[in-house]
Amino acid sequence: MPRTIVHVDMDAFYAAIEQRDHPELRGKPVIVGGRPGSRGVVSSASYEARAFGVRSAMPSTEAQRLCPEAIFAPVDMPKYAEASRTLMKVLESFSPTIEPLSIDEAFLDASGTERLFGPPEELGRAIKCRVLETLQITASVGIAPNKFLAKLASDLRKPDGLVVVGEGEAPALLDDLPIRKLFGVGEATEERLQRLGIATIGQLARYPRDILIQHFGQAGEHLSDLANGIDERPVETEREARSLSTEVTFDEDIADYERLEAVLFDLSEQVAWRLRKQRLRARTFTLRVRFADFDTVSRSRSQKRASNHGPLIFRSLCEPLAGLRESRRAVRLLGVAATQLCGEGDEAQLSLFGDDELEKARAVDEVLDAISARFGRGTIGRGRTLRPDS
Ligand SMILES: [Mg+2]
The missing domain is CATH 3.40.1170.60 (MutS, DNA mismatch repair protein, domain I)
Structure with missing residues (x-):
């Protein structure tokens, strides 16, 4: 199908x-x-x-x-985040299987919705129309048998574009495109492919698969598939996502680690809030730091038990941040990611807390979430938040 x-x-x-x-x-x-x-x-x-x-x-x-x-x-x-929430709600009315990619971008699996919304062209027009009516701004839409082609298609007639790629149309569409247009092909891969005499997606599609695998391992197989318009990846809703992260790039590099710690606290709260909103917990939290010279390091800390409690995330990442302090290097980007996700019901959250303390922590989280839901995030914190860009 x-x-x-x-x-x-x-x-x-x-x-x-x-x-x-x-x-x-x-x-x-x-x-x-x-x-x-x-x-x-x-x-x-x-x-x-x-x-x-x-x-x-x-x-x-x-x-x-x-x-x-x-x-x-x-x-x-805050204004763009609000528009993003509205956008995602509009898209959800077309399919419950939606994977937000960023604040203004999402994949939808609309297989089997033909009876409701008609053929792809009609579906695409309906989505664009509803988005424009609701948000008063335009969207570009790509529709195809898979993610790779759909994303490529949405980019072809920007702005306000609509491109539908049928099952058999992939080769003609891909043939002359530079390999850089392939998902996952960055500068390094591009150079290595060019050394094999491959500059376009068509050339890559016709290149012997076994030789690509010799050169690139499993990635060679994936590259060959994509070049041939094959991409089986499912659309994953946020619940099924394997990670959740948030980061901030500073207007000016920051070498004051106390300030960075305050930012880390805020990022930890944001990740915790997003986890709780999805009824998820995570076992591993990762601190991402990009220095002024673009050198980037990641430090992960895993817990025995999964959590979605901000102060706990903060505490687990404070030590790796303190470890970087010695270097006194100025930081341009700070991020927190949560991985090894599981549903809230799947595992009890105990970790560093005793049962009583845990209940109290949870009650505080619930109150904070209720207030945030009414007045928007950032209205209230635990008395230690700092907006990095204010
Ligand atoms: Mg965009």
């Missing part, structure tokens, strides 16, 4: 939201991100700004040089 996989990707999400909320910005080059002159980068650029060569993650100063008339707007994360 061929699947119907949909990839929805909002167009210039943050910039589009700012243009929606500030009509005077419509039709103008808008850049959401750090101010030029600061160490900030471009988080999102409107299509008018992209015409000047402005791209995401580019230093704001360079963006301003490319497009002097650009209007800069600060990042308003």
Whole structure:
């Protein structure tokens, strides 16, 4: 049975939201991100700004040089997160099997919904229409028999695009594309493939599979499959996800480890909150640190019992953070990831707490969650939160 996989990707999400909320910005080059002159980068650029060569993650100063008339707007994360929640709700009305990839992007498995929504083209139009009606901003949609092709398709006619790739159309679509367009092919793999004389996806598709496996091991098999338009990966809902993480990139590198500890506390609370929202716990928590020179280290700590309690996550990651303090190196990114997830009912949460203490901790979590749910996250904390970008 061929699947119907949909990839929805909002167009210039943050910039589009700012243009929606500030009509005077419509039709103008808008850049959401750090101010030029600061160490900030471009988080999102409107299509008018992209015409000047402005791209995401580019230093704001360079963006301003490319497009002097650009209007800069600060990042308003709570507003975009709210729009993201609305977006995901709209998408859930088309299929319960939805895998959010980022704040403005998701996969849907819409197999078997034809009777409800019609053939793929109609489904795609309906999704775009409902998103536009609800959020007043546009989405690009790709529909294909698998994730790889759907994601590729959504990118082909941006902005406001809709591309449907049928079962037999993959070879024609892929043939001339550079190998860089393949999922998982970064600079290093690209170089190694080029040394074998492979520059396009078509060339990779026709390359002998066994030789690819000799060179790349199991990854060779995967590359060959993708190049031939084969991708069996299922759409995984957040509950089935194997990890959950959150991170923050600082406007200015931070060498003050007490401040970093405060940020770590906040990130731990965020991860705990997201776990509890999904009724999940995790056994392993990982601290990710990227230094000013882009060198990145990860330190993991596993617990005997799975947890979704913020202070516990914080305590387990404090020691690895303290270990990095000696180096006095300035940090540009801090992240916390939770892995080895399990459902809340699957395992009792005891760990460092006695039963009584655990009950108390849980009661506090429940109150905090109830308040956050009513007034939005960040309204209340345990008296030790610091917004990294405030
Ligand atoms: Mg997008």
